[in-house]
Amino acid sequence: MNRPAKAPQSRFTRRSTAEEVTEGIDLKGKTILITGCNSGLGFETMRVLAARGATIIGAARTRVKAQGAAQKIDGEVIPVACELSDLDGVAACADEINVMRRPIDGLICNAGIMALPELQQKYGLEMQFLTNHLGHFVLVNRLLKRVKEAPAGRVVMVSSLGHYTTVAGGINFDNLSGAKRYVPFMFYGQSKLANLLMSNELSRKLEGTRATSNAIHPGIIMTPLSRNIGSLQTNLAGILSWPVSRSVEQGAATQCYVAASPALEGVSGHYFADCNPARMSAHAQSREMAARLWAVSEELAADYL
């Protein structure tokens, strides 16, 4: 498939809601997998895309959480458990989805954690890198066959403007454990840069197929994402960010738009904010860093791919 060289502009703005940007789009017959479907942007994304007719595979840390979220909305939802920091669990989730034998039209990697105050590690890796990046890396790779089977499968990586505030060097491959130095927000930034680099590298790997991959920044939205930074800091951040923050309905717009809009047919390897192409950091544009991250991730997750 020929890819458009440029991502098109849309008429939508930071005030547009997920309902508005998907108005008139018929997703009947399509299957869209969303991680983190029980809270914040993931829940709103699930609600709106289900209302547009898609069958949602709603992933949460536990099946009970996914079921609880599914019960709150209208539409068809298949609840699955996907604890992203447990790579055996991620593999099992992908296997469960694979046996459904459904082409996956959209895979929205939305779940995430932010700024764990103390260093947490598993598999010798810092927890935000593991959860936000490596868990999704395993999930996407194990389901890529199903994405490619769809007429125009789309991977959407929910990154962040926070990818700009990462550790020195972008991805510090010599300190993925965080043991040498741990700075909560910079490790969040590193994990969000990893989401963006992964999308860019995946886009290159998908050249010549019908499938695409793009990354997004949803805006600044008050959600439980800030649960780790303490109520005082959260309240302060809420006040300071008030002029630029938006509602959850608006925050879910860009990922819904990039997953579903016919205007983005064949568009791949881009980064969107406010439903429009946005500028990514210099690190995010590095092909070398993206290729290295992919290779290192393959090594780290070798037993689960």
Ligand SMILES: NC(=O)c1ccc[n+]([C@@H]2O[C@H](COP(=O)([O-])OP(=O)(O)OC[C@H]3O[C@@H](n4cnc5c(N)ncnc54)[C@H](OP(=O)(O)O)[C@@H]3O)[C@@H](O)[C@H]2O)c1
């Ligand atoms: N809100 C913002 O201002 C903002 C800005 C830029 C980017 N983002 C990105 O947007 C995405 C959604 O965030 P949000 O604001 O909607 O936050 P949220 O309400 O806290 O939702 C995060 C979701 O991720 C899930 N999750 C966390 N750890 C997980 C794990 N180990 N395994 C599986 N699922 C896990 C959470 O499940 P539990 O509820 O069970 O913990 C929840 O469903 C994140 O990737 C975030 O980085 C948000």
